[in-house]
Amino acid sequence: MSYRSKTLVALSSLVAMTLTACAIGDGGGAGASGSENGGGEETIEIGLVQEARPDVEPWSLAWHNAVQEMMAEDSGIEVTETFEAYDATRAEPVIRQLLEGGADVMALSSFVLTDVAKTVATEYPDVPMVLTSFGEPQQPNLSLATASYLEIGYATCWLLTKLSDDGRIGYVGAQEAPFEVESLEGCELGASAANPAAEVTVVNSNSFTDVQANREQVQALLDQGITEIFLGSGTEDAVGGLRLCEQNQAHCATWGGDARMWAPTASVLTVILDWSLVLEDLVEQARTGDLEAEVFNLTFGNDGLQVTDFDSTDAVSPELQAEFQQVIEGLASEEITLPESTVHPGFR
Numbered sequence: 001m002s003y004r005s006k007t008l009v010a011l012s013s014l015v016a017m018t019l020t021a022c023a024i025g026d027g028g029g030a031g032a033s034g035s036e037n038g039g040g041e042e043t044i045e046i047g048l049v050q051e052a053r054p055d056v057e058p059w060s061l062a063w064h065n066a067v068q069e070m071m072a073e074d075s076g077i078e079v080t081e082t083f084e085a086y087d088a089t090r091a092e093p094v095i096r097q098l099l100e101g102g103a104d105v106m107a108l109s110s111f112v113l114t115d116v117a118k119t120v121a122t123e124y125p126d127v128p129m130v131l132t133s134f135g136e137p138q139q140p141n142l143s144l145a146t147a148s149y150l151e152i153g154y155a156t157c158w159l160l161t162k163l164s165d166d167g168r169i170g171y172v173g174a175q176e177a178p179f180e181v182e183s184l185e186g187c188e189l190g191a192s193a194a195n196p197a198a199e200v201t202v203v204n205s206n207s208f209t210d211v212q213a214n215r216e217q218v219q220a221l222l223d224q225g226i227t228e229i230f231l232g233s234g235t236e237d238a239v240g241g242l243r244l245c246e247q248n249q250a251h252c253a254t255w256g257g258d259a260r261m262w263a264p265t266a267s268v269l270t271v272i273l274d275w276s277l278v279l280e281d282l283v284e285q286a287r288t289g290d291l292e293a294e295v296f297n298l299t300f301g302n303d304g305l306q307v308t309d310f311d312s313t314d315a316v317s318p319e320l321q322a323e324f325q326q327v328i329e330g331l332a333s334e335e336i337t338l339p340e341s342t343v344h345p346g347f348r
Contacts, residue, residue, distance in 0.1 A: 047107065051109060058259055082098070129141055144295050147299070153183035153230075155324075160269075162323075166225075170218075214237035246264065248266075299332070
């Protein structure tokens with residue numbers, strides 16, 4: 001049995017694209033969509049459209065890790081992963097190439113692809129798709145996926161506040177997008193729960209991609225003596241701040257994929273987004289042909305949100321680790337009450 005991971009890179013030209021195939025196992029050739037693997041189960045091809053490469057962005061790293069783990073566990077899954085498709089104009093021809101090439105499942109990991117997603121979902125009604133956005137799903141095949149940014153912010157800033165000697169922490173956003181506004185709300189709630197006198201200083205890089213701008217905002221916080229910092233965007237810009245945290249031995253946190261890739265010791269926490277919860281559902285829909293568009297919301301309660309361990313840092317004592325685990329359990333059970341989400345009403 002074999003599985004393969006392919007990389008499709010969208011270039012600045014709409015038609016100029018490079019496809020790199022990497023075969024793992026005993027078969028290097030491209031298998032037909034919907035064919036059977038060596039175990040007799042139908043092979044499912046997932047097309048994953050990413051904002052950026054996983055080595056430059058926590059958000060994309062989370063998606064990449066999810067599909068890699070799925071392939072490792074299920075030899076009947078193949079993935080074509082695309083990068084650098086931040087805007088719909090560049091992404092649309094790539095999406096169509098994947099669909100015309102036989103993709104059985106499509107994952108569109110950026111809300112900027114909303115209009116394109118609605119169009120291609122209508123044209124390919126038999127292909128289950130998911131878009132990371134808020135709103136209503138489009139039946140029968142366009143699901144929506146998001147996460148509880150209130151829970152992400154609460155957990156992260158609770159821990160950072162506990163680590164702060166004076167109760168001050170920093171929040172570095174990007175462009176005050178709805179998910180950032182909500183994670184900041186959760187952050188302020190978590191900080192207050194950890195220390196009623198906590199102060200959250202908010203700054204913004206004004207870019208989801210400018211590494212230097214984020215770095216400058218983190219430096220401004222460090223200059224004020226604030227060394228516990230939440231990189232709230234989870235996008236490319238956050239990597240600049242993470243690296244500066246590492247250089248200054250600060251305590252920083254973010255969400256998405258494990259930030260220890262960029263800050264091995266300074267990253268005291270990453271709230272991991274496990275998108276396999278979503279993708280496994282769509283794979284099952286593709287295999288059975290029983291399609292239904294859904295709304296997925298990753299939370300601690302459904303294990304879509306998880307936290308990294310503390311093996312790489314000595315900043316978090318065993319006693320604080322135990323207390324933090326109680327917070328996570330309280331969020332999972334909803335014993336810790338949070339306001340209803342304003343960006344996706346009815347969800348945490």
